[in-house]
Amino acid sequence: MSIVVLYGGSRTGGNTELLTERALQGLTAERLHLRDYAVQPIHDLRHAPGGFQPVEDAYDALIDRVLRHDVLLFATPIYWYGMSGHLKNFIDRWSQTLRDAQRPAFKETMAAKTAYVVMVGGDHPRIKGLPLVQQFQYIFDFMGIEYGGYLIGKGSKPGDIERDAEALQQAELWRQNWQAEHGELVFVHLEITPRNAEWKMDINEMKLPESLHALLALADAVMVTDSGHRIVAVNASYEQVTGFASAEVLGCKAGVLRTPYTPVATYAGMRDALGAGLPWSGVFTNYKKNRDLWHSSITITPYVAGGDAYFVGIFRELEGLESGTYLDEARALRVQRSLLQVLAISCEIRDPGIEAHLSGVQTLTEQLAKRHNERMKLGLSLEKLSHLANSSILHDIGKSGIPEGILYKPGPLAEYERRIVEMHPAIGVDIVEKIFRELDDELFEQELSTARNIIRYHHERWDGTGYPDKLRGEAIPLEARLVSVVDVYDALTSKRPYKEKWSKADALRYVTEQKGRQFDPDVVDSFLLLISEETA
CATH class of the missing domain: 1.10.3210.10 (Hypothetical protein af1432)
Incomplete structure (x- = not known):
């Protein structure tokens, strides 16, 4: 896992930066403070005869550095219900990059990434930050980026964030989740690309133990992963519920359907139980192929067959949960x-x-x-x-x-x-x-x-x-x-x-x-x- 942090704040060591660094403690990440770079505002020439023209500033170098990473972490103070000017200016320029002949695969490359957002405000941030949460959702949906989650903290004066126990606890859960499995992000979406095409082919040729085939005959949706949480088998019910054909998900990480609506604490509890060799049960809100939300109760059981370790997940759809999130x-x-x-x-x-x-x-x-x-x-x-x-x-x-x-x-x-x-x-x-x-x-x-x-x-x-x-x-x-x-x-x-x-x-x-x-x-x-x- 490779992380890049895009800091949008204008203050060195501000509350947004302090909260973000709590989540990154012990992790390696590239940090880009946008305030330190001269990025020109977008000049909208989409419909001009010559289209966008080259711009002499730091944007191209910045976007190239961003594209090298798997996980994007956007960190911004909440300004007038929105993101900072530095960050907004940078994201606005994506419109130009989408039409850049030098980067024809820009959108496809971004779609293989997972994004997280940290935002801090001084006055009712968990209310005033909600429009910004939704704005990022629209941006990520358009680009095809997986929205890993968001974290909202409260702080106005320098150091105020240290008193927001809820935000600090959430940051710690993020840190633990990212550090799990030797620094790999647990259940992060893995695109089927030429880089793992060979792995996908191996999966298709793999012969599963007979006992696992019996589990795949269950009426509930079933997913089987290997010890690295890559999907090695799904049954017909899983295909029917999610809309994904088996061939589309084999070789992907188990979090291929993950949404930002399942609490981070749920994943942390799952990781702890499975890491101890224990079965785990909980509730997930995942995506279907058409991006509809799918609420399910899931039981994941460690399983050893033929000398190999597997995890068997059995999903049962919960129709009574409200759209968008699982709520205790x-x-x-x-x-x-x-x-x-x-x-x-x-x-x-x-x-x-x-x-x-x-x-x-x-x-x-x-x-x-x-x-x-x-x-x-x-x-x-x-x-x-x-x-x-x-x-x-x-x-x-x-x-x-x-x-x-x-x-x-x-x-x-x-x-x-x-x-x-x-x-x-x-x-x-x-x-x-x-x-x-x-x-x-x-x-x-x-x-x-x-x-x-x-x-x-x-x-x-x-x-x-x-x-x-x-x-x-x-x-x-x-x-x-x-x-x-x-x-x-x-x-x-x-x-x-x-x-x-x-x-x-x-x-x-x-x-x-x-x-x-x-x-x-x-x-x-x-x-x-x-x-x-x-x-x-």
Whole structure:
């Protein structure tokens, strides 16, 4: 395995570089700091009569060095939801190389590689980095490059990344995975090229032990690999499920179908078990030949026959897994939370301060719900509390349908303007119902029910004078009563385009005054207790 790192940052020893070097510790890699090279921006001459013209800069030398390696590691800070200018400039020039007569096999050569991405941002990077994750997916799909995975870290000031335990743990898993089997990348895609054509021919001529032929007769998809994890046999069910004919995969590494959606920890656990001579079971999300995703439960068993060592993998398709990734319970909750955050922020992106408000509401709602549940002995499950916190961020999603001139008007609203603003709960419910209907996924069923109640009813008042339905008292769903207090408090203590910031003391005084009028008295008591505990 040969690695090249493309550093896109402009800071020497920055957080992105520190995190990347953690993943590379003990490995040999060529490091290219793009900031040190003069690369001209792309001058798009694709449709000009003479096409692209030669450019005198460092790009050709850089791309030649990149092409020598098997694994590409892109490392970039997150800038405005995207990659750094240095890295974007370099990748843009690929468009010219694709039409370069001196490199006619450029795309084919790149398609034989595996790419990984490390990105670091200072402000909600695991939300703001998601568009960049998808951008790299599009780039790699177009080039035919295998997307090995991505790693997102949090860090703004120099050295901040050292406090991101989750990112450091993920980097360590990458390092272990890359160092496995004497530095070879475990289960990395191996193209059938002239370099291994001889090996492929040997595989076709290999006579498998009779006992392995019996396993290939199973109804489930079966793959047999040698001790080096190269495929030596697959059965008819495997061909049917994946779309690959046997002749297309023999001689390839077992990871020919690998996607970035199977957690790195899954591969690490598999490697440890098989390395100890033990069978292993887990769940993979792999590609089919047509690039559709294939979710399967797999059991891999070490097997000795005829004096040779093999690994027998038996796959069973899992139709119930959501498209794109295998999720255990903890990971499902993280995905739910992240997706709902992205949805909420994207729908209210016109407000420059909205992300801080939404994040504040979500965090404080989570704390209040737990405190109120304990104080009132409501017996709400952890799952219910999680759904409530996740969905709270969507409370004002309907404001995306309100004209800016009304929504951010600094003075009093006219009666007709007030009525338009009061439409946003109904608009919000309509938005989430349409989106969740498209998702058609049981992962979000509970979120939909909870989100609907929060969105529609968080402007209802305890005394029945709120909107849109003038519900009174406990007829207002509990989740809406909780968010109502938090939303008002956070809005009052934040500077917005149409109002100045209140002090926390003034905001708490207002909440107290509205006890039994605007807000549920019990919820107010829990809220005041929570705030007093935090400031004690």
